[in-house]
Amino acid sequence: MHMSITEFERETYRKSPIHRIDGRIKILMTLAIIVYAVALPRMDSLDLIKLGLLEIYLIILMMFARLEFSYLAMRFAIALPFGLGIAAFQPFVRQPFIQDFTILYTLPLGIEVSREGALFGVIIFAKFLVCISAVILLSSTIPMSELVSSARRLGLPKELALLFTMMVRYLFVFWNMLGRIRTAQKTRCFEIWNKNVPRKWTLEQIGYTISSLFVRSYEQGERTYQSMLCRGYNADAHVYVGRKKITAPDIFIFTLTIAIIAAAQVRVV
Amino acid sequence: MHIPDGYIPLEQAAVYWIIAILFIARSIKWARKDLNENMIPLFGVLAAGMFVLQTINIAANLLIPVPMLTGVSWHVVGATLAAIIFASPWAAVLLITLVLAVQSLFGDGGITAMGANILNMGIIAGFIGYYSYIGLSKLSIKRPIAIFTGAWLSMILPAIALAFELWFAGTFPLKQGALLMGTFQGVAGIGEGLITVIVFGAIIKARPDIVEEDAPQKVSTIKVAAAGIVALFGLAIAAPFLTSSNPDGLGQTANVVLKHEINSAITPLFSSYSIPGMGEMGKVAAIVIGFAAIIAVWFVAAKILKKGST
Amino acid sequence: MNIIETRELTHVYRGKITALDGVNFTAKPGERISIIGANGAGKSTLFKHFNGILKPTSGDVLIKGESISSKNILDVRRTVGVVFQDPDDQIFAPTVKQDVAFGPMNLGLSPGEIEKRVRESLETVRLTGFEERAPHHLSTGEKKKVAIAGILAMRPEVLVLDEPTAGLDPGGAMRLIKLINEMNRYLGITIITATHEVDIVPLLSDRVCIMSKGKIIGDGTPLEMFSSPELIKKTHLRLPIVARLMEMLQEAGVPVGVKFTLEEARDELLRVVK
Amino acid sequence: MNIIETRELTHVYRGKITALDGVNFTAKPGERISIIGANGAGKSTLFKHFNGILKPTSGDVLIKGESISSKNILDVRRTVGVVFQDPDDQIFAPTVKQDVAFGPMNLGLSPGEIEKRVRESLETVRLTGFEERAPHHLSTGEKKKVAIAGILAMRPEVLVLDEPTAGLDPGGAMRLIKLINEMNRYLGITIITATHEVDIVPLLSDRVCIMSKGKIIGDGTPLEMFSSPELIKKTHLRLPIVARLMEMLQEAGVPVGVKFTLEEARDELLRVVK
Ligand SMILES: Nc1ncnc2c1ncn2[C@@H]1O[C@H](COP(=O)(O)OP(=O)(O)OP(=O)(O)O)[C@@H](O)[C@H]1O
């Protein structure tokens, strides 16, 4: 399970028609798709067709973005479990907004599986899937720094932008530090279940690990920040974002997305 | 703990978002005034640290794919830590907002649901954690215990809030939800408490220059008392639902009230997703309008902040 | 006028550890100075004062005659470029190219100029082809090169290098020394280096300062400094190898002078042999 | 039997960068081996395989004839002590003393023995008095010394040192070299070093391996390795200074042999002069 943050960032520097689209457009597109998906009625089997249509559209965009299959698989593998839990629960639950339940099976302990519950579970999972796909597409085709500057152009307050940038930068520092500390311990035969040493000592070491992780990352981060200052960085200089023109392909893709959403809504009745 | 997209209906998500935006705007004011430049690296590292620790958790999740736990996975929240270190609950709101934003890019927690997530893990957790810590410190309780309790409460109360939110959304029954997530977070809260105590202790020891040790004494007692009253009030409202044998029945009563309060304002626009007389196109138009409305709120908030900054 | 001057500069880390103890140091424009001294002598701490990264516990640091303050700090950092000892303190961008471009970007240069400087700096340290690599995933020597390129791209008036050759392979080290000397000769850039590799000191400097326990206890030409055995011994230093060999021959009764560079030593020995 | 052996060891970083490319390396107990090569040649990557910190992309690493696996990994790390190039990869405890005691503690030694080893290791690297300091608040050289002390305290059978002298002052470097040689002579500890300081190679090793682009392209005595100019040139290396001076004298017509250490060179020159 090694998806380092650098690798994640790397994918965003590919060259493809999708990567080239203006960041603002990509953000708005993503929001439009997510908001539409979430807005679909709670219990309507037609939803599944609409969501399916959107999912196909997103997959096509991913293909145009030339994202590697193994990379995408990893991204989905990380994201999907978050939504699975609650969805998998639905068939057993009596949703308050559903009047009649058709019982499909009765399990031991009197747990009943209802068709409506199952349908609702499938629908929220489908919604979740579409939203995740949209987010993965966005975050795989736009570098963090550009995401921030695009969000700035869309009105993100500069303090948030600055702190967000710093945070992303320190992600790498922290990640690195974690690796270093683990190596340091491994080299010297540290093992949590080691029976040669008192339990108390091991617990203490875990505590030290967490504290040195934070303190050393912080100090490393501070030194890095100082060296950024040395190279002429100051908070205001960074926050300046130049103007950027929206081009014809940008408008095209945005219109296409809205059109697809409209088509899903109007055609699939 | 992170609610994904699609699990709460849009109109409810919008309400949470509006609350969140108000709090975020105020927390940005805090940053502008009280976050000096030397503290920026610490802020960034803490935010990054919260994220990385949670990423390790993602890995653990994949190793132990217990479906029930994945939706409500254990997370180091860190709101209390941030609030105590920066001596302000607003720091927690801001920091958690950033963490949630990056997490949502990894698919952990939704975009529309982010408002609710910020409400639980940033606002409720931050304020509860901070004021519990301050309150206990004022009662001259030992610092580690005060921190631990604050951090523990900041895990368990948001879990109850979450149970309510999912219940409103109709995706999870209230009592089971509260019991399940409460227990879960109650246990996870022990880890959270320990980590908060350890990290805070380490930072104080390594860099006494950056953290004010006597900050608790400076907070006015009135503020702490007010925070306590708000929290108790919240619990007083929640308790009947949690103890009732038929919370859904109570919910229906509550719903009647809520319909008049919130839903009546939002339902015509969102709930049926249509504009009368426009047929299917009307639904599309309604969504576009709703979408535009959220962006408008965003813009207005940004504008107000911009005015303040120059 | 002195381009860098410290007056009774003292630095105490967290109220306990006195790393600098009343340092008076001056550098004139165009000088080539090496600072040598044992581990923990205070070299890196001194360097961090040259561009205002650390604030004096007491005393003063003057750049071009002006004391460092929050008003002129940006100018100071444009004037004095410091390459830190640990490259991890210096590199942070996601790609090598972005990292090297970071300084020039902040100077507000045109995209064309930035592009040019990045290319040139990377060529200088022989890292062409590494543009899209992540700097954190390089070998130690490669990281060091990125850190140096990042400062070179800013074209500072004073170049301060903390252990520039540590971790570089001999080829890379020689190229860097040559480059530094050229920058000094043709562009008049002031060069201040800290190093433990005494063999390169004579190649890199006209003036040597010896530090010990937070103080400068010796200041003069390489010849002067290396001819006082007690000073050298006391500060855990040694003679450059060439000088040591000449000294050993002297002791064995061969009538040779002590030389510091290979060429000089060869000529001296040829004189004796013939 | 070989104490360390690699068979066609290949390491590819994140599916793209081939750092090791079919390396066959063997070390016999008691050998003193130096590995030299340009920046990015793959030295550090190779060392990280010696104690199983990295896993081979293909090929095999055998310690005392056994392939490294999760079963014997603890034994492997007890046998092979690696001092990494960057001391920050090695130190993490809140105080120097705890850091050095960390390894012995994990080995399950008695408190008295731990105390003794910590004291001895710190004395060896001359850090007595630093026990209660925080290791990450030390100078670069001091950190390096803590890292070395931490491994010495574990008394491994094989001591692997990645650039042990980089960042150490000359006095410290000489002391370390002496210590390493003593450990080899009296305790029979196998010593494997990677270094860019070619001048210390003849002092530290009986055998030199030259790495280039992830391969071992030369293996022999220092004399053999340094006598092939193309090999040296190609790998960005240079001759030790003493050897270079002798070579320059040869070229100028003086009838001397190429020597590597100061003493040998002095004797050779005295022979010619008299
Ligand atoms: N961040 C810090 N906190 C506390 N003490 C420090 C810190 N950095 C350095 N010191 C101490 O200050 C003294 C001077 O350190 P400095 O890094 O300036 O030495 P140096 O001459 O550069 O040594 P080296 O040759 O090892 O790099 C040392 O005793 C060191 O332990």
Ligand SMILES: Nc1ncnc2c1ncn2[C@@H]1O[C@H](COP(=O)(O)OP(=O)(O)OP(=O)(O)O)[C@@H](O)[C@H]1O
């Ligand atoms: N973590 C990493 N991820 C990707 N590539 C890496 C990583 N570490 C090293 N490399 C690459 O692998 C190659 C070998 O690196 P290694 O660190 O082994 O070199 P080295 O011989 O130790 O160099 P140096 O003398 O500079 O320390 C280099 O090209 C380097 O860029």
Ligand SMILES: [Mg+2]
């Ligand atoms: Mg130093």
Ligand SMILES: [Mg+2]
């Ligand atoms: Mg290396």
